[in-house]
Amino acid sequence: MTDVRRQMAWLSNTVVLGIVCCVLFAWVANAGGALKVHTARPLLKAHVARTLILREVGHLHLTSKRGFVLNEQGTVSGTISGTLYIHLRLVSSSRVIAELNIYPHGGSLSGSGTSGYQVRGAFANFSGYLAVTRGTGSYSRAHASSLKFTGSIQRRNDSVTVQLSGPLSV
Amino acid sequence: MLGVCTAASANAAETVALHTSFSPEKLGASTTIAFGFDIAESEGGLPSPLRSVSLSLPAGLNYLDTTLGLAICQPAALLARGLAGCSPNSRLGFGSAFVEVPFGQGAGHEIPHIDALMGPPHGHNTVVLFYADGREPVYAQIIFAGELVAGTERFGGSLNAGVPLIPSVPAGPPVSIVRVRTTIGPAHLTYYERRHGHTVAFHPVGVSLPSRCPRGGFKFLAQFAFQDTTRVTATSTVSCPHRR
Numbered sequence: 001m002t003d004v005r006r007q008m009a010w011l012s013n014t015v016v017l018g019i020v021c022c023v024l025f026a027w028v029a030n031a032g033g034a035l036k037v038h039t040a041r042p043l044l045k046a047h048v049a050r051t052l053i054l055r056e057v058g059h060l061h062l063t064s065k066r067g068f069v070l071n072e073q074g075t076v077s078g079t080i081s082g083t084l085y086i087h088l089r090l091v092s093s094s095r096v097i098a099e100l101n102i103y104p105h106g107g108s109l110s111g112s113g114t115s116g117y118q119v120r121g122a123f124a125n126f127s128g129y130l131a132v133t134r135g136t137g138s139y140s141r142a143h144a145s146s147l148k149f150t151g152s153i154q155r156r157n158d159s160v161t162v163q164l165s166g167p168l169s170v
Numbered sequence: 171m172l173g174v175c176t177a178a179s180a181n182a183a184e185t186v187a188l189h190t191s192f193s194p195e196k197l198g199a200s201t202t203i204a205f206g207f208d209i210a211e212s213e214g215g216l217p218s219p220l221r222s223v224s225l226s227l228p229a230g231l232n233y234l235d236t237t238l239g240l241a242i243c244q245p246a247a248l249l250a251r252g253l254a255g256c257s258p259n260s261r262l263g264f265g266s267a268f269v270e271v272p273f274g275q276g277a278g279h280e281i282p283h284i285d286a287l288m289g290p291p292h293g294h295n296t297v298v299l300f301y302a303d304g305r306e307p308v309y310a311q312i313i314f315a316g317e318l319v320a321g322t323e324r325f326g327g328s329l330n331a332g333v334p335l336i337p338s339v340p341a342g343p344p345v346s347i348v349r350v351r352t353t354i355g356p357a358h359l360t361y362y363e364r365r366h367g368h369t370v371a372f373h374p375v376g377v378s379l380p381s382r383c384p385r386g387g388f389k390f391l392a393q394f395a396f397q398d399t400t401r402v403t404a405t406s407t408v409s410c411p412h413r414r
Contacts, residue, residue: 092320094294121242
């Protein structure tokens, strides 16, 4: 009886050990496979473009004026907010070229465009479209081709109010 | 300083001498542009009535600086109430004219006051209203508009004005304009604004001359069209200011 018990115990231990080995082998094999997959395919961080609909209003004051150029600085608020710089260059009595730089939190946006220009009493109004062609930081992939750009210059002190609207891809 | 004037005519019916000047004539500074013309008939008779003038201004004039025309004068208000119908801040300049009537002794008559005012813009173009309040021999208020149109590289823009026929007497033949002198600029103009609850007078800033004089001076060119279909082109150049 004693021998029989010993044999049963050995058999039981062997079976348990075998199961444990199988489980360990399977885990190691799976772990190795998973590791193998990760090392074969480097991690890719995909950029998903999204579109912001800008509805910006900016209020600026004159910082300098040279020849046909007004340099303005102010703040913009709306979909994004931050510091706004605009250079307005009068190219004829009825057209103006606008260059714009916005510095929202975490980056910047730059764009330019041509607008019609109309003197109307105390104000000179401009209206046209501009394209955003460059960006940095969070806006490094920013682009827009036809943002509506309107505004007015108070002729007595050259302060400027602008509106910027349209889709911006970031 | 008066510019050198020349005139050329398509069929020698009318001749025109164009006069232009800047005051002050200082590069990079605000100025008043004075322009005028004398019209004659080559045979010594009465020139045909003027129907339009197109004055091309020199390139480089800076329209960004000017605070001329801070208010808009509505033609209907001008007709109804004369100059009192428009804000002083709409005045751009002033001048005079000399007309001849096609009857009587042939003597000329002066229209002593012509005013230039800022009108409602047409499209993107600035509109200048010319207003004359005729007393004798022409008892009529005359308003006509000039439109400042963007120019080319050589000329900075042109002021294009259609001139109405000015009746000498009701249902009579029109008068002939033989001389016009006028200014566009801040000289002798006073504007007003509200500041801290008070009305304060100030002088507007005119169009600025460029900081460099163009080669050969500031060139003006004017085209005149007359009722007898004659077209005349006249040029005038304001010399570069002397270096000090």
